[in-house]
Amino acid sequence: MPVVSAKKMLVDAATHGYSVGAFNVTNIIQMEAVIETAVARRTPVIVQTSVTPTKFLHPEVLVAAYRALAQKAPVPVCLHLDHCTDADYCRHCASLGYTNVMFDGSKLDFEENVRVTREVADFCHGLGDVTVEGELGTVSGVEDQVRVAETEAELCDPARSLEFVQRSGVDLFAPAIGTAHGVYTTENPKIDFDRFEKIQRIVNGQTVKAPLIVHGGTGLKPEVVRRLVALGGAKFNVSTDLKYALIDATYDYITSHRNEYNPGKIDIAARQAVIERVNCWMDLLGCEGKA
Ligand code: 13P
Numbered sequence: 001m002p003v004v005s006a007k008k009m010l011v012d013a014a015t016h017g018y019s020v021g022a023f024n025v026t027n028i029i030q031m032e033a034v035i036e037t038a039v040a041r042r043t044p045v046i047v048q049t050s051v052t053p054t055k056f057l058h059p060e061v062l063v064a065a066y067r068a069l070a071q072k073a074p075v076p077v078c079l080h081l082d083h084c085t086d087a088d089y090c091r092h093c094a095s096l097g098y099t100n101v102m103f104d105g106s107k108l109d110f111e112e113n114v115r116v117t118r119e120v121a122d123f124c125h126g127l128g129d130v131t132v133e134g135e136l137g138t139v140s141g142v143e144d145q146v147r148v149a150e151t152e153a154e155l156c157d158p159a160r161s162l163e164f165v166q167r168s169g170v171d172l173f174a175p176a177i178g179t180a181h182g183v184y185t186t187e188n189p190k191i192d193f194d195r196f197e198k199i200q201r202i203v204n205g206q207t208v209k210a211p212l213i214v215h216g217g218t219g220l221k222p223e224v225v226r227r228l229v230a231l232g233g234a235k236f237n238v239s240t241d242l243k244y245a246l247i248d249a250t251y252d253y254i255t256s257h258r259n260e261y262n263p264g265k266i267d268i269a270a271r272q273a274v275i276e277r278v279n280c281w282m283d284l285l286g287c288e289g290k291a
Contacts, residue, residue: 003067004076006100006235007131007171009044010211014204014234018286019214022046023278024082024239026053028065029267030246033274035069035077041279043287046100046235048080050144051089063097075291080133082237083146090120094130102133104146106176110136110160114167121169136164137176139215143239150185158198165203165210172213172235175199179216182240191224193231200232211235217281218244225284236285241277249273 013020021038023046025031031047038045049062063079070077080100081093090101103120105113117134124130137156138148156175165173177199178191200212211234217225218240225236253269282288 001070001074001076003070003097003099004078005129005131005171006046006078006080006133007211009046009076009078010172010234011208013044013287013290014208014211014232016290017230018290019229019233019236020044020046020287021278021281021285022048022080022082022213022235022237023242023281024048024050024237026050026243026246027057029271030242030274031062031065032069033271034278035073037275037278037282038075038077038291039073041282041288042075042291043282043289044076044078044291045287046078046080048082048237050082050239051084051086052144054081054093059093059096059098067097082239083143085146087116087120090132091123094124094127098130100131100133100172102135102172102174104135106135106138106146107148110164114164117168117170121171125169131171132169133172133174133213134164134168134170135174135176135215136161139174139176139179139181141181141216143181143215146181148181150180153180155192155195156199158195158202161199162202170210173199173203173210174213174215177214179214179220181216182218184219189220191220191228193227196228196233197231204232213237217241222284226286229285236281238277238281241281242274245273245277246270 066079078099083104121132140153177196213235214233217238
């Protein structure tokens with residue numbers, strides 16, 4: 001399948017009431033596991049990398065691995081740069097072959113967020129089919145270099161959402177609605193469903209202009225995930241869950257095979273754990289068979 005940008009993929013999801021899993025990976029084993037699972041479930045999928053692992057592994061290497069895996073996958077696969085606060089680095093990764101980038105201007109004031117997001121969007125659109133995600137409001141918790149205290153988190157103002165989408169030129173829109181990055185500190189986090197529904201109506205009521213993105217997937221109860229999908233969440237971001245799967249499986253394998261020195265077997269155990277978690281998410285998102 002030729003590589004694709006996220007917008008077309010997600011307009012389809014928003015129109016047909018399902019969500020595409022967007023999984024943060026920190027190495028090639030996870031990337032391969034996510035794509036392999038998408039192929040088995042016949043679903044579109046987004047592989048995404050935060051800035052630190054992108055710099056560590058080098059974007060050129062990640063793009064090459066992505067292209068090799070995505071081109072032979074019979075399902076659409078995107079490569080997304082997640083939560084990048086550096087407009088130059090967004091442009092750099094887009095030029096190298098990321099199909100989608102998120103400029104995270106959520107800590108900037110509204111006008112500055114619009115201005116810089118617009119610059120990134122204009123540049124990416126000039127490259128061809130590279131699409132851009134923007135965020136309004138702030139998602140609490142820690143996602144790589146972006147840290148937001150609970151007290152500092154600010155929900156997206158629905159009244160400004162359409163203005164943000166139109167003026168910034170984003171293809172995908174991530175409104176802060178009370179979800180958080182990392183592990184939830186409370187059993188029942190307060191998710192503002194009404195706000196999400198209102199934003200969906202304002203932004204995508206007539207035609208889908210900018211599919212809505214849900215951040216902070218890890219730890220949400222299945223009924224919460226299903227409700228957000230039904231309300232229009234077209235891309236569901238999951239990161240911490242896969243990190244736990246990878247690290248726990250690696251730890252368990254090593255502790256139960258303390259005298260074995262075969263990295264390939266550790267990789268197989270880690271890969272299997274990631275596949276299991278990705279399968280659970282795909283069950284919830286309703287994306288099976290949509291490719
Ligand atoms: P979690 O780490 O809570 O799954 O959040 C992922 C995310 O939103 C990445 O942008």
